[in-house]
Amino acid sequence: MTTDPTADTSGIRTTQNAVAVDMSGVHKWYGQFHVLRHINLTVARGERIVIAGPSGSGKSTLIRCINALEEYQRGRIVVDGIELSDDVKKVERVRRDVGMVFQQFNLFPHLTVLQNCTLAPIWVRHMAKKDAEAAARHYLERVRIPEQADKYPGQLSGGQQQRVAIARALCMNPKIMLFDEPTSALDPEMVKEVLDTMVQLAMDGMTMLCVTHEMGFARQVANRVVFMDDGQIVEANAPQEFFENPQHERTKLFLSQILR
Amino acid sequence: MSVAYLRRAMAEPEPPPVASHGVWARTRERLFSGPFNIALTVVSAIVIAAVAIPLLRFLVIDAVWDGASRVDCLTETVGRPVGACWPFIGAKFTQLVYGFYPWGQHWRVDLTFVLGAVLLVPLLIPRVPWKLANAILFFGVYPIVAFYLLVGGRFGLDHVETRSWGGLLVTLVVAGTGIVVSLPLGILLALGRRSQMPIVHSLSVVFIEFWRGVPLITILFFSSYMLPLFLPGTWTLDALLRVLIGTALFASAYMAEVVRAGLQAIPRGQIEAGQAIGLGYWRIMGLIVMPQALRLVIPGIVNTFIGLFKDTTLVLIVAIFDFLGQMRAAFADPNWATPNTLFTGFAFAGIVYFLFCFGMSRYSLFVERWLKRGR
Numbered sequence: 001m002t003t004d005p006t007a008d009t010s011g012i013r014t015t016q017n018a019v020a021v022d023m024s025g026v027h028k029w030y031g032q033f034h035v036l037r038h039i040n041l042t043v044a045r046g047e048r049i050v051i052a053g054p055s056g057s058g059k060s061t062l063i064r065c066i067n068a069l070e071e072y073q074r075g076r077i078v079v080d081g082i083e084l085s086d087d088v089k090k091v092e093r094v095r096r097d098v099g100m101v102f103q104q105f106n107l108f109p110h111l112t113v114l115q116n117c118t119l120a121p122i123w124v125r126h127m128a129k130k131d132a133e134a135a136a137r138h139y140l141e142r143v144r145i146p147e148q149a150d151k152y153p154g155q156l157s158g159g160q161q162q163r164v165a166i167a168r169a170l171c172m173n174p175k176i177m178l179f180d181e182p183t184s185a186l187d188p189e190m191v192k193e194v195l196d197t198m199v200q201l202a203m204d205g206m207t208m209l210c211v212t213h214e215m216g217f218a219r220q221v222a223n224r225v226v227f228m229d230d231g232q233i234v235e236a237n238a239p240q241e242f243f244e245n246p247q248h249e250r251t252k253l254f255l256s257q258i259l260r
Numbered sequence: 261m262s263v264a265y266l267r268r269a270m271a272e273p274e275p276p277p278v279a280s281h282g283v284w285a286r287t288r289e290r291l292f293s294g295p296f297n298i299a300l301t302v303v304s305a306i307v308i309a310a311v312a313i314p315l316l317r318f319l320v321i322d323a324v325w326d327g328a329s330r331v332d333c334l335t336e337t338v339g340r341p342v343g344a345c346w347p348f349i350g351a352k353f354t355q356l357v358y359g360f361y362p363w364g365q366h367w368r369v370d371l372t373f374v375l376g377a378v379l380l381v382p383l384l385i386p387r388v389p390w391k392l393a394n395a396i397l398f399f400g401v402y403p404i405v406a407f408y409l410l411v412g413g414r415f416g417l418d419h420v421e422t423r424s425w426g427g428l429l430v431t432l433v434v435a436g437t438g439i440v441v442s443l444p445l446g447i448l449l450a451l452g453r454r455s456q457m458p459i460v461h462s463l464s465v466v467f468i469e470f471w472r473g474v475p476l477i478t479i480l481f482f483s484s485y486m487l488p489l490f491l492p493g494t495w496t497l498d499a500l501l502r503v504l505i506g507t508a509l510f511a512s513a514y515m516a517e518v519v520r521a522g523l524q525a526i527p528r529g530q531i532e533a534g535q536a537i538g539l540g541y542w543r544i545m546g547l548i549v550m551p552q553a554l555r556l557v558i559p560g561i562v563n564t565f566i567g568l569f570k571d572t573t574l575v576l577i578v579a580i581f582d583f584l585g586q587m588r589a590a591f592a593d594p595n596w597a598t599p600n601t602l603f604t605g606f607a608f609a610g611i612v613y614f615l616f617c618f619g620m621s622r623y624s625l626f627v628e629r630w631l632k633r634g635r
């Protein structure tokens with residue numbers, strides 16, 4: 001693994017797997033509630049997927065299954081060639097290579113921005129502190145907040161916090177990035193700075209799965225928009241087709257509600 | 261185009277009104293701002309005076325400072341009303357600190373105290389570097405050194421039975437062991453209680469509820485008088501050690517519940533964020549959850565420490581003479597029997613206990629403020 005932060009600006013490591021994520025026949029229940037119903041989704045390496053749908057449709061649950069934050073009861077999920085199972089070692093291997101950005105940022109409030117970013121590289125990748133800090137500063141530069149490195153998360157605005165969260169995930173040099181409604185908790189004037197960071201990441205070729213209501217973002221960067229309702233994938237299509245020529249009734253209804 | 265309202269120039273910030281500033285303004289506002297407030301101030305002043313003046317008279321103004329025996333502390337001898345008889349404390353001081361630790365060996369206790377202080381003080385000051393090495397020395401090496409220093413029997417030191425220990429030595433050994441053991445054990449028990457694993461969970465719950473449900477006196481009695489009956493004949497456990505284990509486990513159960521309260525305050529998202537960056541359970545707990553949870557419950561932790569420190573006086577009932585126990589033993593000395601001996605002794609004991617507990621309390625406030633800086 002490279003420890004020179006300038007050597008690999010894309011943050012993406014080469015891999016033999018052309019398929020980043022393969023979900024087949026995935027079912028999940030919360031008690032009696034059938035939250036994911038027969039999910040089949042294959043994400044190629046470098047592909048950008050936007051997952052949309054009404055609230056409660058299972059979008060977040062779906063991407064949270066990919067890094068095993070949620071368990072599923074039936075079907076199989078293979079992430080970068082590793083099949084998720086009860087094996088903790090496999091789960092931890094998958095999580096190492098899959099970055100995640102949460103709606104509520106979930107930064108560690110007792111650590112500085114820099115420490116937030118170096119925690120996993122030091123403790124999981126066993127990087128030297130000096131190298132981890134250099135890499136962290138590099139990624140903070142990329143999300144355009146290098147000057148905030150020594151502050152605590154509570155001192156930053158929501159948009160800045162979310163960009164730190166993105167930098168924190170990038171510091172692990174992930175192959176896949178998951179975004180769980182990254183702009184939903186932000187004040188309106190801060191949405192753009194986070195989206196810009198995500199667009200830049202997409203330009204660099206990162207494999208991304210984004211749950212978001214930002215349809216402008218979907219149009220701009222997505223290879224495919226996946227529409228979910230009632231725990232199922234209802235429609236998946238290229239953004240142009242998806243927005244201009246939706247096929248399913250529910251898709252049409254959803255689009256008519258969010259687009260004006 | 262016309263607008264309903266349009267500001268021509270932006271307003272500049274102005275300084276606040278002067279009247280709310282200054283010591284006098286604030287004193288007036290807080291103590292004498294209205295009839296009710298004035299009445300409260302006056303009543304409080306009277307109560308404070310009624311308590312403070314007699315206390316000051318007893319402890320300082322009327323107190324006897326020099327003397328060799330009870331005679332020097334009697335009203336008849338001094339020719340005026342007398343307060344505290346401080347020469348009594350002076351005469352009994354050695355006993356209060358060392359108990360019946362053999363004469364000539366007191367340096368071992370002194371050295372233990374000094375070593376403890378030398379290691380503890382830099383550990384408590386945030387600015388001093390080498391915290392890890394310091395912590396290893398204090399928590400890992402010091403207890404072993406202290407054990408051999410105090411107990412002896414090795415390295416050319418005479419063996420001193422714990423039966424002859426006493427005074428402040430016993431108080432600090434019992435409280436110190438309790439404090440140092442209860443925090444890590446309490447953390448493990450709190451984690452166990454929140455564990456998904458049924459056996460770990462049940463064992464933690466049973467342990468915590470058992471030790472919390474039984475009074476400390478019962479535990480001390482049981483460990484001192486009944487436990488030996490159950491142990492096989494050749495199996496003997498030192499009396500002080502039994503008490504140490506009893507109080508440490510008792511304090512751990514309380515600590516576990518304090519820590520659990522802190523754990524419950526940490527949002528689930530913190531754990532998920534830790535999982536998402538690939539950390540395992542112990543690292544999530546150690547690096548993310550515990551530092552935040554413990555910070556939240558510092559007041560509760562110190563509360564438990566202070567409670568434990570004062571509870572050590574209960575060891576008296578199993579014939580171990582801690583600081584207060586030695587004091588009570590000293591009262592029996594006819595050479596110092598004066599009307600004020602009892603009050604003097606308890607006043608001194610009160611001051612000593614207060615200094616330790618107040619010290620812990622102030623230190624915890626300092627730590628809380630220090631941790632809040634920059635946030």
